[in-house]
Amino acid sequence: MASFEVIGGNKLKGDIYPQGAKNEALQILCAVLLTAEPVTISNIPDIRDVNKLIELLRDLGVHVEQLTPDTYLFRADDINLDYLESEQFVELGRSIRGSVMIVGPLLARFGQAKMPKPGGDKIGRRRLDTHFAGLEKLGARFNYDTPDIFYSATADRLKGAYMLLDEASVTGTANILMGAVLAEGTTTIYNAACEPYIQQLCRMLIRMGAKISGVGSNLLVIEGVEKLQGTEHVMLPDMIEIGSFMGLAAMTGSEITIKNCRIPELGLIPETFQRLGVKMEFRGDDIYIPEQDHYEVDTYIDGSILNISDHTWPGLTPDLLSVALVTATQAKGTVLIHQKMFESRLFFVDKLIDMGAQIILCDPHRATVIGQNNQIPLRGIRMTSPDIRAGVALLIAALSAEGRSIIDNVEQIDRGYQNIDGRLNAIGAQIRRI
Ligand SMILES: CC(=O)N[C@H]1[C@@H](OP(=O)(O)OP(=O)(O)OC[C@H]2O[C@@H](n3ccc(=O)[nH]c3=O)[C@H](O)[C@@H]2O)O[C@H](CO)[C@@H](O)[C@@H]1O
Numbered sequence: 001m002a003s004f005e006v007i008g009g010n011k012l013k014g015d016i017y018p019q020g021a022k023n024e025a026l027q028i029l030c031a032v033l034l035t036a037e038p039v040t041i042s043n044i045p046d047i048r049d050v051n052k053l054i055e056l057l058r059d060l061g062v063h064v065e066q067l068t069p070d071t072y073l074f075r076a077d078d079i080n081l082d083y084l085e086s087e088q089f090v091e092l093g094r095s096i097r098g099s100v101m102i103v104g105p106l107l108a109r110f111g112q113a114k115m116p117k118p119g120g121d122k123i124g125r126r127r128l129d130t131h132f133a134g135l136e137k138l139g140a141r142f143n144y145d146t147p148d149i150f151y152s153a154t155a156d157r158l159k160g161a162y163m164l165l166d167e168a169s170v171t172g173t174a175n176i177l178m179g180a181v182l183a184e185g186t187t188t189i190y191n192a193a194c195e196p197y198i199q200q201l202c203r204m205l206i207r208m209g210a211k212i213s214g215v216g217s218n219l220l221v222i223e224g225v226e227k228l229q230g231t232e233h234v235m236l237p238d239m240i241e242i243g244s245f246m247g248l249a250a251m252t253g254s255e256i257t258i259k260n261c262r263i264p265e266l267g268l269i270p271e272t273f274q275r276l277g278v279k280m281e282f283r284g285d286d287i288y289i290p291e292q293d294h295y296e297v298d299t300y301i302d303g304s305i306l307n308i309s310d311h312t313w314p315g316l317t318p319d320l321l322s323v324a325l326v327t328a329t330q331a332k333g334t335v336l337i338h339q340k341m342f343e344s345r346l347f348f349v350d351k352l353i354d355m356g357a358q359i360i361l362c363d364p365h366r367a368t369v370i371g372q373n374n375q376i377p378l379r380g381i382r383m384t385s386p387d388i389r390a391g392v393a394l395l396i397a398a399l400s401a402e403g404r405s406i407i408d409n410v411e412q413i414d415r416g417y418q419n420i421d422g423r424l425n426a427i428g429a430q431i432r433r434i
Pocket residue numbers: 023024026097098124125126127166167168169170171172312317318319340341342
């Protein structure tokens with residue numbers, strides 16, 4: 001298990017380039033299974049979860065060729081479905097959330113699919129009912145092996161259907177969509193998720209010959225086609241990483257420019273950090289964050305306490321609440337952080353409390369943060385990273401803290417942040433991988 005030794009208190013200065021989006025990459029990589037023709041994908045982040053999915057695809061028989069450090073060519077013209085029976089598949093599939101999205105494409109193209117219970121962050125219940133219910137509506141038959149938590153599914157050619165999803169699941173929408181593009185007839189997905197990840201997947205599928213309308217909305221209408229062709233795709237910058245850098249800049253009083261952000265795709269993210277008091281300027285497609293010794297939380301028009309909560313897109317992504325929370329610890333003012341989607345994502349605040357932050361965990365979903373206006377700095381401690389976003393929030397806390405911190409289990413951070421120690425050290429951080 002790797003750890004970071006962090007010497008806090010340094011101000012950072014310079015430009016930082018966001019990596020390609022992790023959650024988009026996991027969808028897009030699964031989509032290469034929908035065609036036997038070559039698909040070239042660029043701006044692929046070099047992170048653990050994505051590398052594991054690429055390995056899984058390679059083991060499944062996809063021809064994988066790395067053209068440049070972030071560009072790969074994939075050709076799924078010789079798929080070996082027997083691999084789905086192997087121990088190796090179960091192990092790899094179990095270690096990442098994204099593996100669940102091979103089911104839709106495999107069912108659509110080969111009429112069968114299997115998968116173990118997918119991995120990903122342990123941040124609360126992560127049910128898959130929406131995926132299965134949607135694919136069943138398209139005609140798939142699922143079998144659940146309860147003791148081993150292994151799912152298998154078969155289908156004749158999938159048939160288009162109308163469905164109203166019980167929740168706007170991100171990976172669920174992607175899975176059903178990838179089934180529907182090759183189904184016979186029309187599929188309507190209402191209450192579809194519409195995150196930029198899904199929009200990007202739709203655009204890619206359309207370039208491959210799929211017929212999809214309603215992109216960007218929660219009503220997708222898909223006319224199934226017989227066959228899809230190859231394409232080229234470029235991943236968006238990772239909006240969660242961009243938000244993480246905003247919080248980092250504020251907490252460490254740093255002057256940084258986040259380059260090439262695709263600002264129109266960031267939704268409420270900039271505004272959320274602005275309401276926490278983080279000043280920023282949009283310079284073309286870059287976001288410039290000036291050095292700030294103090295930042296002050298906004299209140300509502302009637303003077304009441306700011307509440308930052310997650311919501312399905314175009315609301316604020318739940319993946320940034322841990323960073324918003326840590327940012328609030330040194331702001332001037334009080335904030336209520338309300339994590340509605342996941343019930344086990346706020347427990348990491350006990351580590352921030354040990355560092356000296358003023359936080360009341362009201363219940364598993366809500367924490368009140370009383371900001372210290374940079375008057376009492378956090379102090380370095382030893383801690384463990386429980387999940388990707390809590391991990392990066394703890395890293396930000398450690399970088400702002402007085403003294404030395406050790407963060408254990410940084411593999412969690414590596415799941416989603418590419419060479420984060422190297423990139424932050426390049427602009428003045430002191431992080432050592434031990
Ligand atoms: C690989 C990947 O892309 N992972 C992301 C994806 O996970 P994933 O697709 O697994 O998450 P889902 O969108 O399915 O659901 C996330 C959680 O929110 C709840 N829920 C969801 C929709 C809804 O309308 N109401 C509701 O309560 C679900 O019950 C679940 O507990 O989306 C999550 C929600 O943005 C993100 O945190 C994950 O980073």
